[in-house]
Amino acid sequence: MRPLGRKKVARSAAVWLGVALSAVCAWLLVRGTRAGEVRAALAEAQLFWLVPVTSLLLLAFVLRAERWRSLYAPGRRPPLRDVTRALYVGYLFNAILPLRAGEAARIVALDRRGGAPIAETTATVVVERLFDVLSLLLLLFLMLPWLPVLTWTAAASALAAVLVVALAAAVTALALSAERLAAAAVRGVARLPGLTEDRVAAPAERVLRGLAGLRTVRTALVAFGLTTLSWLVVGLGYWLLMRAFEIELSPLSGLLVVIAIGLAMILPSSPAALGVFEGATVLALAAYGVDESAALSYALVLHALSVVPFLLLAPAILPAYRGALRRAQRVPATASAAPDSPART
Structure with missing residues (x-):
C-alpha cells in the first residue's frame, strides 16, 4: 500500500474509533439515566444563569486567544484580532468535524489573515496543547486535598509524570543545542525523496521560532499563566451553571468538571466530542454524589453553551476564510509542521 493510502486508512480508522467511543459514552449515559427526569431538570433550569456563564466563557475565549498570541516570540506576534478570529475558526471546526480538525483549520486561517507562517x-x-494539559494536571493536584475520592487520580498522575519528563527533556535539549537539533532534523528530512536541505531549512527555522514558549522563560511564564487563568475563568462559569440546576457544590466542583473534560479531549471522538463531553461531566459530578439524570441535564446545557455560539457566528465570519479552509483539508489535523512558502520569514 502506498504511503498516501496508508495515511488515509489510518485517518479513517481514527475517525471510526472516535465515533465508536462517542457512541459507547452516549449509550452508557442513556442506560444510567431516566429520560423523564432529564427533561424535568431541563424544564426547571433557571435560565437567567446563562447570561453570566456565557460572559465568563467569552472572557475565557479572549484569554486563550491572547495566550496563543503570547506563544510567538516578541516582535513576531500576529494582531490579536487575527488570532481571535483564527481561534474561532478552530473552535467551530472542532465542533463540526472529528479528530480535532479545527487545529489544522485555525493554523491555516491565521496564515491566511494574519500572515503567520504555518x-x-x-x-x-503544539506548545499550547502541552501547556493546557500540564495546567489542568497542576490544578488537579493542588485541589486534591479538598476533592472527594477520585477513581482516575492514578491515571492522571501517570500522565503528569510522563508529560513533566517529556517537557523537561524538551526544554533541556532546546536550551543546550536547539540549532544543532534543528540542523540534524533538516539533514534527516532532506533524505526523503523530493526534498533538499535548502527546501527544508526555512520551515525548520520557523518551527524553532514557534517553540519560543519552551525556549524563553518569560514567554513560557506568561503563556502558562494565561492558560491557568483561562481554566479558572471557565471553572467559575461551569460552577455558576450548576446553580441553574440547583446543584449546590463548592466552586472547586466547576474546576473538576473542567479538568475531566479537558483530559477527556485527549481521546479521539466524534464532532464536538458528543458523548465524551457529557460522559466526562457526569463522571466528575458523580464524585460528589450528584444524580446521573441531573448531571446529564447540566452536561447537555453546558455542551450547548460551548458549541452553539460558534455555530451562530459562522455565517458572519467564515466567508472571509473560504479559501484558507479549503487548504486546511490538506493540513494534518495532528498539527504537524508543514512546509510553507520559502519567501516567508
Whole structure:
C-alpha cells in the first residue's frame, strides 16, 4: 500500500474509533439515566444563569486567544484580532468535524489573515496543547486535598509524570543545542525523496521560532499563566451553571468538571466530542454524589453553551476564510509542521 493510502486508512480508522467511543459514552449515559427526569431538570433550569456563564466563557475565549498570541516570540506576534478570529475558526471546526480538525483549520486561517507562517504557528499550537494539559494536571493536584475520592487520580498522575519528563527533556535539549537539533532534523528530512536541505531549512527555522514558549522563560511564564487563568475563568462559569440546576457544590466542583473534560479531549471522538463531553461531566459530578439524570441535564446545557455560539457566528465570519479552509483539508489535523512558502520569514 502506498504511503498516501496508508495515511488515509489510518485517518479513517481514527475517525471510526472516535465515533465508536462517542457512541459507547452516549449509550452508557442513556442506560444510567431516566429520560423523564432529564427533561424535568431541563424544564426547571433557571435560565437567567446563562447570561453570566456565557460572559465568563467569552472572557475565557479572549484569554486563550491572547495566550496563543503570547506563544510567538516578541516582535513576531500576529494582531490579536487575527488570532481571535483564527481561534474561532478552530473552535467551530472542532465542533463540526472529528479528530480535532479545527487545529489544522485555525493554523491555516491565521496564515491566511494574519500572515503567520504555518510551520511557526504549528509549533505554537503544539506548545499550547502541552501547556493546557500540564495546567489542568497542576490544578488537579493542588485541589486534591479538598476533592472527594477520585477513581482516575492514578491515571492522571501517570500522565503528569510522563508529560513533566517529556517537557523537561524538551526544554533541556532546546536550551543546550536547539540549532544543532534543528540542523540534524533538516539533514534527516532532506533524505526523503523530493526534498533538499535548502527546501527544508526555512520551515525548520520557523518551527524553532514557534517553540519560543519552551525556549524563553518569560514567554513560557506568561503563556502558562494565561492558560491557568483561562481554566479558572471557565471553572467559575461551569460552577455558576450548576446553580441553574440547583446543584449546590463548592466552586472547586466547576474546576473538576473542567479538568475531566479537558483530559477527556485527549481521546479521539466524534464532532464536538458528543458523548465524551457529557460522559466526562457526569463522571466528575458523580464524585460528589450528584444524580446521573441531573448531571446529564447540566452536561447537555453546558455542551450547548460551548458549541452553539460558534455555530451562530459562522455565517458572519467564515466567508472571509473560504479559501484558507479549503487548504486546511490538506493540513494534518495532528498539527504537524508543514512546509510553507520559502519567501516567508
